[in-house]
Amino acid sequence: MNHFEYKNGELFCEDLAVSDIAKEVGTPFYLYSKATLTRHFQAFDSGFEGIDHITCFAVKSCSNIAILSLFGGLGGGADIVSGGELFRALQAGIDPGKIIYSGVGKTESELRYGLQSNILFFNVESEQELHRLNTVAADMGVKAPVSFRVNPDVDPKTHAYISTGLAKNKFGIPIHEALDLYLQAEAMEHIEVKGVSCHIGSQLTLISPFVETLRKLKAFVGRLAENEITIQYIDLGGGVGITYDDEEPPHPKEYASAIKEELDGLSATLILEPGRVIVGNAGILVTEVQYTKSNRGGAEEKHFVVVDAGMNDLTRPSLYGAYHRIEPVKEDVDLVQVADVVGPICETGDFLGKDIRLPHVEQGDLLAVFSAGAYGFTMASNYNSRPRVAEVMVSGDQFRIIRERESMESLIQGESIPEFVEK
Numbered sequence: 387m388n389h390f391e392y393k394n395g396e397l398f399c400e401d402l403a404v405s406d407i408a409k410e411v412g413t414p415f416y417l418y419s420k421a422t423l424t425r426h427f428q429a430f431d432s433g434f435e436g437i438d439h440i441t442c443f444a445v446k447s448c449s450n451i452a453i454l455s456l457f458g459g460l461g462g463g464a465d466i467v468s469g470g471e472l473f474r475a476l477q478a479g480i481d482p483g484k485i486i487y488s489g490v491g492k493t494e495s496e497l498r499y500g501l502q503s504n505i506l507f508f509n510v511e512s513e514q515e516l517h518r519l520n521t522v523a524a525d526m527g528v529k530a531p532v533s534f535r536v537n538p539d540v541d542p543k544t545h546a547y548i549s550t551g552l553a554k555n556k557f558g559i560p561i562h563e564a565l566d567l568y569l570q571a572e573a574m575e576h577i578e579v580k581g582v583s584c585h586i587g588s589q590l591t592l593i594s595p596f597v598e599t600l601r602k603l604k605a606f607v608g609r610l611a612e613n614e615i616t617i618q619y620i621d622l623g624g625g626v627g628i629t630y631d632d633e634e635p636p637h638p639k640e641y642a643s644a645i646k647e648e649l650d651g652l653s654a655t656l657i658l659e660p661g662r663v664i665v666g667n668a669g670i671l672v673t674e675v676q677y678t679k680s681n682r683g684g685a686e687e688k689h690f691v692v693v694d695a696g697m698n699d700l701t702r703p704s705l706y707g708a709y710h711r712i713e714p715v716k717e718d719v720d721l722v723q724v725a726d727v728v729g730p731i732c733e734t735g736d737f738l739g740k741d742i743r744l745p746h747v748e749q750g751d752l753l754a755v756f757s758a759g760a761y762g763f764t765m766a767s768n769y770n771s772r773p774r775v776a777e778v779m780v781s782g783d784q785f786r787i788i789r790e791r792e793s794m795e796s797l798i799q800g801e802s803i804p805e806f807v808e809k
């Protein structure tokens with residue numbers, strides 16, 4: 387359930403009409419509901435009540451510090467994949483003791499930054515990374531807390547671009563090779579083995595791949611125990627899906643109880659790294675219709691609605707062919723047409739929706755692109771020299787701009803013309 391609802395034919399975010407916010411902020415902009423963010427975080431987190439766990443929000447899905455700060459206040463930690471995300475999490479006041487550092491390509495300075503910040507542990511993804519971490523930790527005179535991201539070779543049954551737990555994916559260490567690495571790590575002076583981790587993919591709509599993964603992890607933890615290696619943390623990653631269209635993902639409560647049941651008998655703290663399931667349906671992108679046009683060619687007539695947001699603002703449709711529901715902010719009972727909702731960018735792939743059923747819309751009308759809270763703003767770019775849009779958060783009958791719309795000046799910030807380039 388979320389707090390984006392139509393009242394008397396008009397879209398509201400909590401107690402505010404979206405069109406009123408647009409009047410003050412301009413378009414396009416991302417709009418988040420604090421009540422929805424809170425509700426989704428708590429629905430997920432409370433499912434694991436009664437067992438030792440930390441919900442480490444996946445920062446890459448939505449990284450505004452206002453949102454990170456909200457989750458930190460609700461007891462959440464952070465799953466990060468870069469030094470930049472570590473900076474954000476710390477700026478937002480997230481407890482470093484609840485920060486997990488994932489990712490295949492951590493640089494030496496990023497490892498150092500993580501160690502300096504006293505994060506909970508690193509999810510190490512290769513033998514070379516383990517050696518580099520040991521060297522950096524030795525140099526700093528500390529012990530690096532480590533968990534290995536193992537690849538359980540489980541099919542998450544999701545989109546190929548967002549499945550990560552198959553042998554053919556670049557992530558993690560094949561589970562049958564991991565024991566050797568644990569033994570190496572145990573012998574290293576500046577490494578402290580903490581846990582075992584995995585993340586099999588994103589937008590999963592079934593529980594069974596998670597359960598299958600957990601079974602493999604449990605068996606592996608048993609093998610570690612036989613080798614006198616004890617584990618304090620089991621990190622199950624993220625990946626629970628959401629409804630964009632007609633998907634029927636498990637309710638977070640069902641997911642949690644399946645995991646809890648499977649965990650039975652294991653005395654380790656559970657780490658969860660949810661992203662999309664918490665923020666996906668807690669944010670929308672609001673955009674204004676600039677032009678409508680029809681191209682007649684052959685037998686077919688194609689309708690286009692050209693809006694002021696493009697693939698640089700919300701890239702999922704072009705990148706993955708992802709579906710986002712698009713509706714007018716003011717509901718109209720008028721004639722329904724089938725149209726492509728396209729942006730202003732000079733690429734054929736620049737669309738927010740293809741063959742979408744829309745009521746008749748006109749220049750100046752506002753459209754809401756739903757389910758845009760996850761991998762929306764965080765994947766935005768300045769392509770076509772478009773300033774990135776504003777981010778806004780609503781709480782009850784108030785709203786705040788939590789990231790200003792970028793200016794023209796910001797587009798060329800840091801650029802300079804060298805003296806050897808003649809004007």
Ligand SMILES: *Cc1c(COP(=O)(O)O)cnc(C)c1O
Nearest residue numbers: 444585588624625659660661662
């Ligand atoms: C992307 C990612 C997540 C979050 O995935 P969601 O599908 O958004 O829940 C969690 N952990 C890791 C390591 C990731 O790469």
